Amino acid sequence: MKVDVKICGLTRVEDIKACDALGARWVGLVFHPASPRFISPECAAALHAAVPPPAQGGPLRVGLFVRPTYMDVLTILRHVPLDILQLYTDENTAIHLKNTTGKQVWLARGISNKEDLPHSTAMDGYVIEAPAQTGDNRPGGLGRSFDWKLTDQWHAPAPWLLAGGLTPDNVAKAVFTSKTRAVDVSSGVEDSPGIKSTAKIRAFIKNSQKGACATFK
Numbered sequence: 167m168k169v170d171v172k173i174c175g176l177t178r179v180e181d182i183k184a185c186d187a188l189g190a191r192w193v194g195l196v197f198h199p200a201s202p203r204f205i206s207p208e209c210a211a212a213l214h215a216a217v218p219p220p221a222q223g224g225p226l227r228v229g230l231f232v233r234p235t236y237m238d239v240l241t242i243l244r245h246v247p248l249d250i251l252q253l254y255t256d257e258n259t260a261i262h263l264k265n266t267t268g269k270q271v272w273l274a275r276g277i278s279n280k281e282d283l284p285h286s287t288a289m290d291g292y293v294i295e296a297p298a299q300t301g302d303n304r305p306g307g308l309g310r311s312f313d314w315k316l317t318d319q320w321h322a323p324a325p326w327l328l329a330g331g332l333t334p335d336n337v338a339k340a341v342f343t344s345k346t347r348a349v350d351v352s353s354g355v356e357d358s359p360g361i362k363s364t365a366k367i368r369a370f371i372k373n374s375q376k377g378a379c380a381t382f383k
């Protein structure tokens with residue numbers, strides 16, 4: 167049993183090529199201006215063009231938006247044919263954007279306790295991470311983890327990714343503790359904000375599979 171990996175916050179062609187070569191299932195492009203990983207639609211188009219499309223074995227393209235309007239998403243989709251929208255918004259807005267764009271939608275959820283975990287949904291998936299805190303200028307990409315034990319008995323209503331504070335050093339333990347089948351990382355595989363490290367991506371993917379082997383025998 168394998169754990170699927172998303173590498174988020176790509177800003178450079180060489181980094182998205184490394185993700186493709188190393189077998190990341192998803193690559194994330196951040197369209198939130200407050201993020202150090204924010205990219206323009208033109209940059210996103212260049213990154214998209216640098217690796218094979220999913221139909222030819224390339225990674226699925228995930229676009230990350232914080233409280234977007236329909237026009238925000240449409241503007242990006244005119245430049246890049248994203249496969250999935252990762253949204254930081256309320257569930258009604260997410261359903262509206264799913265219906266109007268025809269794209270798959272993952273809703274990001276900050277989790278403080280088991281009651282925060284969803285049990286039924288119209289979403290295609292969830293990104294489960296640490297809750298935002300007062301003073302944060304963005305709701306993710308902060309290298310902050312949460313209690314991975316909260317998800318180990320969860321009967322998730324849709325596929326989900328574990329995110330927040332994952333690194334090459336802790337991802338195997340995170341998989342084992344949370345029982346997740348997919349992991350999502352941004353700051354944990356960077357040399358500096360927005361600048362990915364190929365060596366860290368390689369180690370992260372390798373160690374996530376070690377966690378999968380120990381968990382799903």
Ligand SMILES: O=C(O)c1ccccc1N[C@@H]1O[C@H](COP(=O)(O)O)[C@@H](O)[C@H]1O
Pocket residue numbers: 174175194196198201202203230232254293295304305306307308309310329330331332350351352353354
């Ligand atoms: O990466 C960002 O800058 C970002 C900005 C706004 C919302 C989410 C963001 N990143 C996502 O946050 C999680 C965890 O990131 P990290 O590994 O702790 O740095 C992940 O889903 C990123 O896609």
